Amino acid sequence: MARVLEFKLPDLGEGLTEAEIVRWLVSVGDVVAIDQPVVEVETAKAMVEVPCPYGGVVTARFGEEGEELPVGAPLLTVAVGAEEEAPAASGGAGAAAGPAAGGSSEPADEGSGNVLVGYGTSTSTARRRRVRPAAPSAPAAPRAAAPAAPAAPTAAQAPAAPVEGPVPVISPLVRKLARERGIDLRQVRGSGPDGLILRVDVEHASTAQAPAETAPAPAVPAAAPAGAAVERVPLRGVRGAVADKLTRSRREIPDATCWVDADATELMAARAAMNAAGGPKISVLALFARICTAALARYPELNSRVDLEAREIVRLPEVHLGFAAQTDRGLVVPVVRDAHGRSAEDLTAEFARLTEVARAGALTPADLTGGTFTLNNYGVFGVDGSTPIINHPEAAMLGVGRIIPKPWVHGGELAVRQVVQLSLTFDHRVCDGGTAGGFLRYVADCVEQPAVLLRTL
Missing domain, CATH: 2.40.50.100 (RNA polymerase II/Efflux pump adaptor protein, barrel-sandwich hybrid domain)
Structure with a gap:
């Protein structure tokens, strides 16, 4: 039974x-x-x-x-x-x-x-x-005969019979693309192994139905701006989680921000020399991450969190470095585990891997939790500075602006140098301005003179 x-x-x-x-x-x-x-x-x-x-x-x-x-x-x-x-x-x-x-x-x-x-x-x-379980079949309902089409579609173009049960799709991105283009995956014939539906199959299906979608619609008088409908977007999923976390951070953490401009010309030259030597390319983000972990070793107060119930500052021995990544689903912060023990080459590879997984919408909860310090490279958005909200329950975040040519006094003379603005937003409960300023100044010194890092390698 x-x-x-x-x-x-x-x-x-x-x-x-x-x-x-x-x-x-x-x-x-x-x-x-x-x-x-x-x-x-x-x-x-x-x-x-x-x-x-x-x-x-x-x-x-x-x-x-x-x-x-x-x-x-x-x-x-x-x-x-x-x-x-x-x-x-x-x-x-x-x-x-x-x-x-x-x-x-x-x-x-x-x-x-x-x-x-x-x-x-x-x-x-x-x-x-x-496993391809077959769905229970039912007698087909009688259908009226349809007029003959001018020409029969080829096998590759013919729409697949509606699929019952699970739809074989290669990734969440394919499902997302289908939803955006209004494609019913149960009507799509997959060209992948075992009938797996690939991105190209969705694109072909979208092209096939495009003429019907682009047919001219009857003219409708434009609505007056005053009569425009108000759009309501639910705060849920990633957007809702971000809202809750940032609200809690603002409510619980008394944060402060300090910033400094730094001459990154020598750092960029050092990176160019590394990449010219052969092997995997080193990213700018990885170099800042390496500088960041060295600075945290000197200022461990910033690699901590506050336990409100116990009224204690908990200093953490490992650096699990979060970094902000923009995706179609919103801003996420994947975490590089044990960043303090990784080389610039290893950090570059891990940043690239996690970014690719994030954009595919395949990050697991383990990839997004457990961070102890965050590196925020907002320079990729073309801005110089920011005062970000700390990623609760962490105690600090280093911000990196864009690196651009600017007038700079170098060697007593005015010159055009590659300049970057750095900012540190920190929880004022874990340290005072002297510690935060010392951390940021050390980071700036490493940017201006990468040889300073050799003392910590």
């Missing part, structure tokens, strides 16, 4: 209490395998696919796309064993293929049924590619 088991929204990471349903990957009546992704959700940290720990037939779904659910709320129910009892009603052999071959329809450990395993990883994607 089939048993109906309830699968609840699992704990998706540190401090996350809710998630928004982005897209259901299964429908009621679908056969699912153990650890098959069943829903794509967006949290304040990342967009992930949630695998179901049960194998069987989906009997109910809870929540619509765009709805937020708290952790622990029911996601769906699965009838375990139902696909074995009624093969005729669910398409015969197709339904029996729901659980993985040779496997049981029971979860490996019912006690951990709501523990998220392998979400957003290549492992879970591989499971989804291997």
Whole structure:
């Protein structure tokens, strides 16, 4: 006899209490395998696919796309064993293929049924590619004969038959592109392995429907500005998490900012010499990160946090360096673990990796938590200075403006030099202005004379 088991929204990471349903990957009546992704959700940290720990037939779904659910709320129910009892009603052999071959329809450990395993990883994607459960079939409704088309589309252009159950998509970016262009992925024929839908498939589908979308619409009189509708944007997901964190930072941290201009000509020359020597290129951000970790070794007060309950300043031995990265989903702060023990080359590679993952919307909660100090390179936006809000619960943030040619007195004479503005925003509870000024001055000295770093290597 089939048993109906309830699968609840699992704990998706540190401090996350809710998630928004982005897209259901299964429908009621679908056969699912153990650890098959069943829903794509967006949290304040990342967009992930949630695998179901049960194998069987989906009997109910809870929540619509765009709805937020708290952790622990029911996601769906699965009838375990139902696909074995009624093969005729669910398409015969197709339904029996729901659980993985040779496997049981029971979860490996019912006690951990709501523990998220392998979400957003290549492992879970591989499971989804291997298991192709067929959905229960129903008699097709009679359709009226359509007039013959002038010419039949080629096999490559022909629209795919509507897909029931999970849609095989290579990444969240493909889903995002499809949503932006109004493409129903269930109508797209995938050109990747096992019918996987690639970005190029979505682009082709968008091109194919473009004429219908661009047809001239009847002229509508323009509405007067006074009658324009007010747009309301929900503060949720990444935007909501940023709002909550910055509000808390402003409420709890008495911050102050100091800044200084520095001549970065020698630093840029040193970087050019490093990159001319061969090997992987060194980024400017990595050099500032290396300077930052050296400065924190001299001024450990700034690599700390305040424990309000214990009324203590907690100084941290490791530097887990956060850096601001702009993505389509908003500003995120990935964390480079143990930055104090990494070389400039290693830091360059890690910055590049985390930035690419961030832009793909695939950062995990672990990638976004645990930072002890933040490096904010706002110069990439073409600005010189800023007074940023500290990334709570950290105690300080170093800001780096754009590096541009400016008039500068060098060697007693006016010259054109590569100048950068540096700023340090710090929690005044952990140190006074003398410590903050000493930290910033040391950073500026390393920028102006990179040889100063040799004393700490």
